[in-house]
Amino acid sequence: MTEPTGLVSERGAEQVSDAPATAETPPPTQSSQVTFTVYQGPPLDTIRSLVASHFLVKDAFIDQYGIPTIQVAAEPPHEKFRTLLKELAQHNLIGAIRGAGDTLTVRVFPKPQRKGSRTTLNLALFFATVATVLAAGYFNWSNADLFTVLVEPSSVLTKASLFAVGLLAIIGLHEFGHKAATNHHGLDATFPYFIPGPPPVGTFGALISLRGPPENRDQLFDLGLSGPVVGFIVTIVIAIFSLLLSTTVSPAIAQQLITGGATQDLGFCLPLVGATPNVSCEAPLLLIVGRILMPATAQGSLLFPNQELWFAAHIGALLTFLNIVPAWQLDGGHVSRAMFGPSGHRTATLIGLVILFMSGYLVFAFFLLIMMNLTRRGFAGVEPLDDVSPVSNSRKLLYLL
Template structure:
């Protein structure tokens, strides 16, 4: 049996120092030392003022002693945990971001040119032909990522510039982009703002690009044994708005030009990001809105994607997209980003916007990304 190792004397000195620092903000009922070898300090009690008003001050005081505060509910009391770490952001190399962005421009130009000409070799020599697709996709993705970026900066969360992922041998020319947060968020309000800002900002550009693309595209008979893009509710409504009819229907569908394809890709990517699980944008929104109850979305999402996969297989239009996502969610979908102060709930305005953001998921999600004409 391992022997109990008492905490070093300086740890108890830190307890006294932190108790003095929080005396005007937090009434301490009792104090415990969690994991003595790591030095986690836990103060149980209650705040004298709303945590949202106190936390910034609390964090500055803790960081002066080499700690970061974390707040959770613990039964009828509040648990204030002093984590023996201070999050210091590292300098990011913007040159890497720029190189990846230029490479993504080239890869989306190539995919757009191939879509326009149907000839790989010709497209490689005439990349400029893919400009409408590349411009549309990158405008949507850039708006999405900088929505996250500026929301993070607004809440003083250290964050890197976006990393774009080029993928010329793919349907979209890119695997999207991501930013890397270099520190935790203070509360659920920051978590929601950062999570929702991306997809909502991208949608602001995706919808006009889609409508313009549809308005300049042709409709006609669907060739036999061909495949066409799947519908989301918003895409279906967009075609109804532009053409005055449900498409595909009666053997007729729209032949998307590059701008319309870019808008469709924007909606598709937004739908993926808004899946309400794990570290995805939708997972951030769900946790900000429902707290720990957000984990209830995990199995419905897994089972829903499984049902779509089975349905597509029975229809003879099997697409492995959702199998891959089921695999990824199975490993990563249970873990949510938790803010340091996990007590304060969303204010009414953010709560309404959070429900709207989750509703957007149902509008833009594409259950069957590709369908066959038969």
């Protein structure tokens, strides 16, 4: 089983996905967990003036942690706070807004310093992952059994290459889906870090690192949803290509496979018209739909999609499922945090863990529990700077769909 691809943040900014809390200054209240380094910036009066140009200020003070804190009258802050963030950025500052009832609280922090690009590391990990995925493909299809000889007699290198192209396309474009979302919202993020792994998959996925927290829940929603959506679309495309490269086995060869004992584990196949019931193979929904598109075949034939691309698509579907589980800081966790806020996200995480345990993904469920403990954030999700404004109505509708 592979680790899902995901989106993380670098130290110095709030974590986004699939890394420990970053700040060195403890939060003043439990409702504000986004923390940064000790404030060193313009005087309080300057900060108050900036905030007062957008909100009705009730009070302004330096709290016990040395953080400029401005209390303002409650009103929909979405657009006003986005404008305030741009003005704070001119002073190398960043802000967070929290609260409920008739008072909202704006806290101002030094903007986290941007770390340099590590393109060399990105490339090194990518090429290492290409090598390990190719090796996994070679390991998976190096045995010249009866099925290989009769159904897919192509070279092992060809099989390994097809598998690598299919799988890396799914994982890589999943990450570039996240990257596209960060670019759309003007957020700074790295290129993907691929993670090499052992056979039979050859990789533990990939991640990108976000160098700053999302501004609001809309951005958090988009960051979480973009990767799985793109990854799932690519998975379907790879599965379709596996059908286009499928092999139809004649009744005579099907009988040879049965006689030779090669039907115990034929991988993914679809018995066509009148195929013998002695053949044991998996027939997922897409294969059944694909049967409609295939030309008529002789009685007793079998249809095999390209096994290498189909296996890559199978892994892609698994990655998508694991990523959209609404738990912790998985992509689905980002979406649930954006939709339901802190308390709803904790409930969603519990539900997500139950889903993983009940569906048999025990290793991954325990992995999440370990990561939740190691990062010392427990059930906490990613916190946008504006954690007051809800997601837009269009995103709520998209979530329901």
